[in-house]
Amino acid sequence: xxxxxxxxxxxxxxxxxxxxxxxxxxxxxxxxxxxxxxxxxxxxxxxxxxxxxxxxxxxxxxxxxxxxxxxxxxxxxxxxxxxxxxxxxxxxxxxxxxxxxxxxxxxxxxxxxxxxxxxxxxxxxxxxxxxxxxxxxxxxxxxxxxxxxxxxxxxxxxxxxxxxxxxxxxxxxxxxxxxxxxxxxxxxxxxxxxxxxxxxxxxxxxxxxxxxxxxxxxxxxxxxxxxxxxxxxxxxxxxxxxxx
Amino acid sequence: xxxxxxxxxxxxxxxxxxxxxxxxxxxxxxxxxxxxxxxxxxxxxxxxxxxxxxxxxxxxxxxxxxxxxxxxxxxxxxxxxxxxxxxxxxxxxxxxxxxxxxxxxxxxxxxxxxxxxxxxxxxxxxxxxxxxxxxxxxxxxxxxxxxxxxxxxxxxxxxxxxxxxxxxxxxxxxxxxxxxxxxxxxxxxxxxxxxxxxxxxxxxxxxxxxxxxxxxxxxxxxxxxxxxxxxxxxxxxxxxxxxx
Numbered sequence: 410x411x412x413x414x415x416x417x418x419x420x421x422x423x424x425x426x427x428x429x430x431x432x433x434x435x436x437x438x439x440x441x442x443x444x445x446x447x448x449x450x451x452x453x454x455x456x457x458x459x460x461x462x463x464x465x466x467x468x469x470x471x472x473x474x475x476x477x478x479x480x481x482x483x484x485x486x487x488x489x490x491x492x493x494x495x496x497x498x499x500x501x502x503x504x505x506x507x508x509x510x511x512x513x514x515x516x517x518x519x520x521x522x523x524x525x526x527x528x529x530x531x532x533x534x535x536x537x538x539x540x541x542x543x544x545x546x547x548x549x550x551x552x553x554x555x556x557x558x559x560x561x562x563x564x565x566x567x568x569x570x571x572x573x574x575x576x577x578x579x580x581x582x583x584x585x586x587x588x589x590x591x592x593x594x595x596x597x598x599x600x601x602x603x604x605x606x607x608x609x610x611x612x613x614x615x616x617x618x619x620x621x622x623x624x625x626x627x628x629x630x631x632x633x634x635x636x637x638x639x640x641x642x643x644x645x646x647x648x649x650x651x652x653x
Numbered sequence: 654x655x656x657x658x659x660x661x662x663x664x665x666x667x668x669x670x671x672x673x674x675x676x677x678x679x680x681x682x683x684x685x686x687x688x689x690x691x692x693x694x695x696x697x698x699x700x701x702x703x704x705x706x707x708x709x710x711x712x713x714x715x716x717x718x719x720x721x722x723x724x725x726x727x728x729x730x731x732x733x734x735x736x737x738x739x740x741x742x743x744x745x746x747x748x749x750x751x752x753x754x755x756x757x758x759x760x761x762x763x764x765x766x767x768x769x770x771x772x773x774x775x776x777x778x779x780x781x782x783x784x785x786x787x788x789x790x791x792x793x794x795x796x797x798x799x800x801x802x803x804x805x806x807x808x809x810x811x812x813x814x815x816x817x818x819x820x821x822x823x824x825x826x827x828x829x830x831x832x833x834x835x836x837x838x839x840x841x842x843x844x845x846x847x848x849x850x851x852x853x854x855x856x857x858x859x860x861x862x863x864x865x866x867x868x869x870x871x872x873x874x875x876x877x878x879x880x881x882x883x884x885x886x887x888x889x890x891x892x893x894x895x896x897x
Contacts, residue, residue: 531739
């Protein structure tokens with residue numbers, strides 16, 4: 410039995426999300442359909458985690474265990490010729506027998522893009538969060554420091570998650586601007602449901618002057634979803650890297 | 654009568670092109686519909702030139718002459734609230750009485766993006782030309798020098814154009830690479846039908862080793878469409894600037 414680790418890029422715009430759905434288009438289902446065709450049997454994959462509708466994958470990781478004879482380096486080419494053009498396999502390699510894309514992940518990096526300009530951008534409409542108001546980047550950078558470290562992030566979690574332990578560690582949070590485009594990179598040992606998007610929404614409110622830099626620590630400590638900011642929209646979010 | 658100069662950004666993916674069509678979706682028609690609604694009369698605009706289906710506009714210019722009372726600085730906001738999200742007006746200003754977006758243009762700048770990697774990119778599928786083979790960038794840069802200056806570019810024109818004078822001047826042609834993304838910037842006093850895309854197709858063939866750097870001059874001098882390279886696909890092309 411071989412255990413294969415796949416690296417997947419996808420444009421989330423036209424997907425209901427990563428996870429297989431009954432009636433809606435998912436990345437997982439498209440890959441499983443493609444693999445099942447190549448392997449001529451029913452193949453199931455494990456993703457490193459779900460992504461929501463319209464969220465993008467730069468380097469999503471998945472694995473599957475199967476017997477097969479096709480050379481492993483042929484899998485990306487064979488799969489990519491079958492997959493729809495909004496999904497591509499950019500690497501396939503043999504993993505250790507027990508490797509599991511979800512359970513073995515020790516951290517993740519997400520990228521979030523904000524398009525900040527007086528006028529919305531048609532070219533970025535599906536790839537960034539449009540914010541028309543001026544944002545004070547210095548304040549956002551200062552506020553971002555409060556998130557780094559180990560905290561109970563229960564206030565930065567949307568309902569609908571069954572997670573019990575809501576303590577997570579953020580290793581790094583970087584913000585930079587290039588023209589109208591603000592990029593936020595956030596690395597941590599794990600993220601709660603919508604945690605990145607709520608952190609970004611909170612930072613945007615700081616940038617607009619609706620929340621102050623000084624209250625960030627208290628907002629986190631309050632463990633209150635109501636005190637944190639809004640959930641930034643899905644299309645600005647990219648799963649960028651999974652650490653093992 | 655006011656003469657208004659509009660700067661327009663659009664994502665060409667879902668358009669048949671700039672120019673109004675009988676049955677297909679065009680950027681011009683969407684803007685004219687929006688303006689006509691705001692002005693409460695039939696408004697027609699002049700674009701600086703057509704762009705084909707799937708070609709993008711970063712700073713397309715258009716103008717229209719009309720009597721109206723709405724403050725000019727309100728036009729982008731008012732129009733953008735009506736326009737579909739793949740078009741935005743990013744500037745509106747009063748132009749001189751005789752200004753015409755097409756006849757007064759003295760030059761244009763186009764950007765062309767190539768995504769060059771062993772695996773295709775879902776996120777760039779509508780925004781770059783995917784080339785899987787390795788490209789020799791040095792050769793492409795050397796070959797690009799042959800295009801700079803004044804030449805009869807009839808060999809770099811697709812059929813279907815009624816243009817008589819096929820002599821054009823290219824002021825500048827720059828190529829740079831950032832990771833898998835190759836960006837070609839080309840500035841000239843005007844471009845024939847598909848000229849940028851055929852120049853790019855020719856340079857890609859040089860990058861692949863199918864054409865040599867040394868034969869570039871001869872290919873241009875031959876004035877033969879057959880000797881030039883293929884027409885690179887539309888989705889990599891961006892109208893970036895119009896000079897007046």
